[in-house]
Every structure is written in C-alpha cells, then in structure tokens.
Amino acid sequence: MKILLVAPVKDVNSEKKVVKSIRFPMISLLYIAAVTPDIHNVRIIEEEDEKIDFNADFDLVGITCMTGTAVRAYQIADEFRKKGKKVVLGGIHPTVLPEEAKQHCDSVMIGEAEPVWNEMLQDCEMDRMKPFYNGGIAQCLDDYPLPRRELLTGKTIFGMQPIVTSRGCPYSCDFCSVWKFFGRKIRHVAVDNVIRDIQNANTSRFMFLDDNIVGDQVYAKKLFCALKELNIQWVGQASVSFIKNDELLKLAADSGCRGLFFGLETVSEQKMKRFAKSMKSQQDILDAISKVMSYGIVFHASLVFGFDDDEKSVFDETLEFLYKSKIPSATFNVLTPYPGTEVYYNLKKQNRLITEDWQYYDHCTPTYIPRNMSLGDLYSGYQYVKENFFSLKNTIHRFPANWRNPIIFTLANVGMKKEFKSEKAFVRRRLENLYEIMERKILCMPV
Ligand code: B12
Ligand code: SF4
Incomplete structure (x- = not known):
C-alpha cells in the first residue's frame, strides 16, 4: 500500500x-x-x-x-x-x-x-x-524498532533531531494528561539502543523529547556517561529537583547538554507547594537558575497563568522575579484545559468552559472563566508579561548574565518575540469571538 x-x-x-x-x-x-x-x-x-x-x-x-x-x-x-x-x-x-x-x-x-x-x-x-x-501502553520499549529518521524532511530548530528515551510520568499534575495516557511508570529505551539511534541520525544536535530526561536518575547517569563519548550537543526537559544532584548535573553538562526546559508553572511562593515540586521559595528557583547557568546550560522556564488561585498581581510578581533572575529564556502559557485532565473535568462541572471548539486551545487564548480575575484581565496580563519580557530593555538587562551562550540566548529571545508579535492580533480576535460565545451562553461567573 x-x-x-x-x-x-x-x-x-x-x-x-x-x-x-x-x-x-x-x-x-x-x-x-x-x-x-x-x-x-x-x-x-x-x-x-x-x-x-x-x-x-x-x-x-x-x-x-x-x-x-x-x-x-x-x-x-x-x-x-x-x-x-x-x-x-x-x-x-x-x-x-x-x-x-x-x-x-x-x-x-x-x-x-x-x-x-x-x-x-x-x-x-x-x-x-x-x-x-x-x-x-507497552511495557518494554526495546521491542519497538528505532525511528525511521531518513523520512524526515524540512529544517528543524538549530538542525536538531528529535529523540525519545522514555515514556510515562510518575507525577499527576491536574492540567496534564500525559500520566493518564502513557502511565505513571517510566519506561525506558535501553541506553545501547539510544546510542545506536544517535549514531544513525546524521547530526550532532539533538532534542530529547522525554517529559523528564532525569526522571530515573540511575538511568540518566548511564545515559549521560554514554553520551559523553559521542561529542554531541543536546537540549531536553527536566524536573528542577535533579539539580540538587551535583554529579548528575555535571555529567549532563559534560555529555553535551546546552539547554534544559523546566516546567516551573509559577514563581509565586504561596502556590509552589500546590505543584508538589521541589522548589519551595523564589530563592530556591534563583539558586537553581544560577547553578544550571554556571554549567553553561541555558535555563528555559515554562510558566502558566490562570490557575484558580492566580490573582491580577501574578503578572507583576512574575515579571519582577524574572527580571531579577536574569533568566535566559521563558515560555508563557494561558492555562489550557485539555480534555482528559482534572482541570478540564472540574471547569466543565462548574460550567466555566466557554468553548470546546479545539481551535481555541492554543495556550494563548483563555477558554474558560477564570476564578479571580476577568477574562480580559487574564488575556491582557498574559500579553503584558510577554511584551515586557521580550522587550529590548529587558533582553539587554538579561544578556550579560548569559554571556556563555550568546547565540542561543539571542535566537531564543528574538524568535519568541517574533512569534509573540504575530500572535497578538490573532489572539485579540479570538478573544472577541469568545466574548460573543459567552453572550450566547450562560456561564458561571465566580463570586
Ligand atoms: C516533545 C513534545 C513537544 C515538542 C515537539 C513536538 C513534536 N513535534 O514532536 C514541542 C516542544 C515542539 C511541543 C510543542 C507543543 N506541545 Co507538546 N509535547 C511533547 C511531548 C513531551 C512528547 C511528544 C512525543 O514525541 N512523544 C513520543 C511519541 C512517540 O509519542 P506520541 O507522539 O504520543 O505518539 C504515539 C501515540 O500517540 C500514537 N500516535 C501518535 N500519532 C499518531 C498518528 C497515527 C496515525 C497513529 C495510528 C498513531 C499515532 O503512536 C505513537 C507511537 O506510539 C508530549 C508529552 C508526551 N509525553 O506525549 C507533549 C504534548 C504532546 N504537547 C502538548 C502541547 C499542549 C504542546 C503545545 C500546544 C504547547 C504550546 N505551548 O504551544 C505545542 C504544539 C505543537 C504543535 N505542533 O501544535 C500536550 C498535548 C495535550 C493535548 N491534549 O493536545 C502534551 C501531551 C504535553 C502535556 N503535558 O500535556 N511538544
Ligand atoms: S506536567 Fe510534566 S510532570 Fe506533570 S504530569 Fe505532565 S508530564 Fe508529568
């Protein structure tokens, strides 16, 4: 066929x-x-x-x-x-x-x-x-053949090839469906097979797509030791707790790690506990950022706005913190209630979902009635943070702390700014559509 x-x-x-x-x-x-x-x-x-x-x-x-x-x-x-x-x-x-x-x-x-x-x-x-x-969900990933990379066409970010070493996540965040989909047990591809896959890939740059490349620290150690021999450069996603393991962080850097994506979700101290993450205070995050950067690794944070305990002050609080931290790069998201997640079921039960037209589920458009602010506040607060974070003044302020990675720093910030500019008018129009949908529906407004 x-x-x-x-x-x-x-x-x-x-x-x-x-x-x-x-x-x-x-x-x-x-x-x-x-x-x-x-x-x-x-x-x-x-x-x-x-x-x-x-x-x-x-x-x-x-x-x-x-x-x-x-x-x-x-x-x-x-x-x-x-x-x-x-x-x-x-x-x-x-x-x-x-x-x-x-x-x-x-x-x-x-x-x-x-x-x-x-x-x-x-x-x-x-x-x-x-x-x-x-x-x-298969128990053993080694029964699966390696991905057919020769079928890849087109350019990828920095010429990097995607690669996966695991499936599954032991956490159960209420806004995520990964743990239900791939299970809560981490399943690994044997290190030898990962190495074979890399050797077949015809590039020295990789993006590990694992939800958490250090989810199993024993496996991660084995993997990083093997990667050291290959002289590659890589980026990936990790839980911030692992940086307490100095040996593993050093091994990651020595194995070619140039950037790590951390799902911080919030920098607000009252809310950090809710995520059951290892960061308990802003100082913990500041220490984590400087430690990761001291190894020449770019720290990329992902932040989410619109949780039920978020108030309008969350936007200024986040911006001030990021300015102080001189963080190299960040992604900002409006909370998106994906079907299959606890957040989705709760909002639906409370009649707070504005639409289930999935085209609006884009991480920029608020698709539900927020608890502690208006829809407009969530939209403009999110825009305000992005506009300020990617402004020339803010970028110049963060640049000297990132001198070890000037190219990645510049490309990440310029790329994100460009995307933000193109999304602005588009999201504005989407919001207007949502107001119209709301007028037609009777939704529960928070008291
Ligand atoms: C790596 C990744 C990315 C990377 C690369 C994505 C890519 N192009 O590969 C980047 C950073 C670019 C990315 C972007 C986004 N991502 Co993403 N991403 C992932 C992540 C961590 C791994 C995906 C992966 O490759 N898994 C390994 C492969 C082998 O698994 P798989 O894709 O599920 O495929 C298997 C099955 O699903 C099935 N299957 C899949 N497709 C098909 C097709 C056919 C025909 C068949 C038969 C079977 C089949 O078979 C596959 C093999 O077993 C997942 C989380 C996760 N663990 O899945 C989130 C995830 C998929 N992403 C998510 C989201 C939300 C996004 C963004 C919207 C985020 C944003 N802020 O913009 C964007 C959207 C990008 C887009 N194209 O629209 C959500 C999706 C939720 C949802 N309900 O849609 C997930 C689940 C993360 C989460 N925490 O919720 N993502
Ligand atoms: S958000 Fe990340 S840590 Fe939380 S359940 Fe999903 S994949 Fe796991």
Missing part, C-alpha cells in the same frame, strides 16, 4: 505564522513508519513544510493529532475521505476523545501505535478496518 502520514498545522487559515526556526517535526510518525513492513511505501508530510496534495495516490492516510491541531486534522481527514481514501487518526487527542475522532475517519488508534499498527494495516488491505484499535 501507499501510506501517507501527516502532521497537521494548528490552523491552515490562521494569520498567526509559525516562526520557522522554532518548529519541530513529530517523532511519532517516524516510529509508526518504523513498524510498517517494507512491502508498504511510507511518505511523511509535515504540513508546516509542505502543502498536502489531496489528489495524490495513497491507499491509507494516518494523521497525528493533539488537541490544538484537532480541527485541522479533522479537515484533512474529511478531505481525504471525500476522495475515497482510508483514514486513521492517532495521538493524544483521539486517545482521549475516540468517539469524536471517529466521526472523521475509518479507524481511531487509541494509545501507542506500535502494538496494533500492523493488525490495522492488514485489515485495511482486506477492507475490514475496525472503528477502534487500542495499542495501550
């Missing part, structure tokens, strides 16, 4: 342009290609790079789908089905909402694709595809 695997853009009609330098290909499709028998021909389209030709000759189209890309994924699926093609949808959104996804495809793949992909291919050839296939 001729198989097309597609990674959709968020919204094909959107005026919000994705800054090319910060986009990244979907590794899931490379894994699916790897379990596809050689008798089939597989092609991958990253819609960010390449337009889809709906008239092209394919027997089966597989589309990967997150909540933010669901609307576009469904458009693509509908269009291919109109042309008589068989379509299968997979990824986190169809896994959480399989019945919704089924309205747009022949089959929905729930959970991990590897265990059931071949069964589905055989059924497709025999024209007897089942509505749902459930791959569940």
